Amino acid sequence: MRFSLLEKFAAAVLAALWLVWGSHTIGEALLHVDDSLVNAALAAVTAERSEATGTTGESADEGGALAMLASVDAERGKKVFNKCKACHTPGRGAAHRIGPNLWDVVGRVKGGAEGFKFSASLSGLGGEWSYEALNAFLTKPKDFAPGNKMTFPGLKKAGDRAAVIVYLRSLSDSPSPLP
Ligand code: HEC
Incomplete structure (x- = not known):
C-alpha cells in the first residue's frame, strides 16, 4: 500500500x-x-x-516551612516581601502604613509595635512572634487571629513563608538564632 x-x-x-x-x-x-x-x-x-x-497547633511546623529556614534563599524572601510592601515598611524607625512597621518583629510582643493601633484580635493574642507563630499567622492570617484587620489571604507555599520569615529575621541589629 x-x-x-x-x-x-x-x-x-x-x-x-x-x-x-x-x-x-x-x-x-x-x-x-x-x-x-x-x-x-x-x-x-x-x-x-x-x-x-x-507540641501541637501553633508550635507545629506548618507545611515544613521552619525546617527550610536554614536553607532558604534570602533573595527570595525579599521578593516575597513585595507582597507585603503596600502595607508594611521594613526599615528601622520607618513609619507605619496600613500595617505596622516590621523592624525587629521576630521576638516582639504580638501586636506590640509602638504607635500602631492594632485590632483587639491581634493585640489579644499574647506572647511573642516566634518563628512558629509567624509561620502559622502567615499561612492564613484570618484563621490564626480571627477578626484581625490584615486583609491578606496568606502565603500558601511553605517555601515562600520560610523565605519571608528569614527576611523578617534580617530586619534587626541582632537577629534571633534560627531554630
Ligand atoms: C493589605 C495590607 C497588608 C498586607 C498586604 C500585609 N499585611 Fe501584615 N498587617 C496588616 C495589618 C493591618 C496588620 C495589623 C492587623 C491587626 O491589628 O489586626 C498587620 C499585621 C502584621 C503582623 C503583626 C505585626 C505585629 O507587630 O504584631 C505581621 C508579622 C505581618 N503583618 C506580616 C506581614 C507579611 C510578612 C506580609 C506579606 C507576606 C503582610 N503582613 C502583608 C496589613 C497587611
Whole structure:
C-alpha cells in the first residue's frame, strides 16, 4: 500500500502532536509525583518532630516551612516581601502604613509595635512572634487571629513563608538564632 504525500504529512503532524502532548503529560506527572513525595516527606518529619516534642497547633511546623529556614534563599524572601510592601515598611524607625512597621518583629510582643493601633484580635493574642507563630499567622492570617484587620489571604507555599520569615529575621541589629 502506498501513501500519498498528504497522508504522510498528516501522519507526521499527528505523530508530532502526540509527542508534544505526551511529553507534556509525562512531565507533569513527574512533577506532580515529585511534589507529593516532598510533601509526604515533610509531613512525616513534621509529625515526628511534634510527636517528639509533644507540641501541637501553633508550635507545629506548618507545611515544613521552619525546617527550610536554614536553607532558604534570602533573595527570595525579599521578593516575597513585595507582597507585603503596600502595607508594611521594613526599615528601622520607618513609619507605619496600613500595617505596622516590621523592624525587629521576630521576638516582639504580638501586636506590640509602638504607635500602631492594632485590632483587639491581634493585640489579644499574647506572647511573642516566634518563628512558629509567624509561620502559622502567615499561612492564613484570618484563621490564626480571627477578626484581625490584615486583609491578606496568606502565603500558601511553605517555601515562600520560610523565605519571608528569614527576611523578617534580617530586619534587626541582632537577629534571633534560627531554630
Ligand atoms: C493589605 C495590607 C497588608 C498586607 C498586604 C500585609 N499585611 Fe501584615 N498587617 C496588616 C495589618 C493591618 C496588620 C495589623 C492587623 C491587626 O491589628 O489586626 C498587620 C499585621 C502584621 C503582623 C503583626 C505585626 C505585629 O507587630 O504584631 C505581621 C508579622 C505581618 N503583618 C506580616 C506581614 C507579611 C510578612 C506580609 C506579606 C507576606 C503582610 N503582613 C502583608 C496589613 C497587611
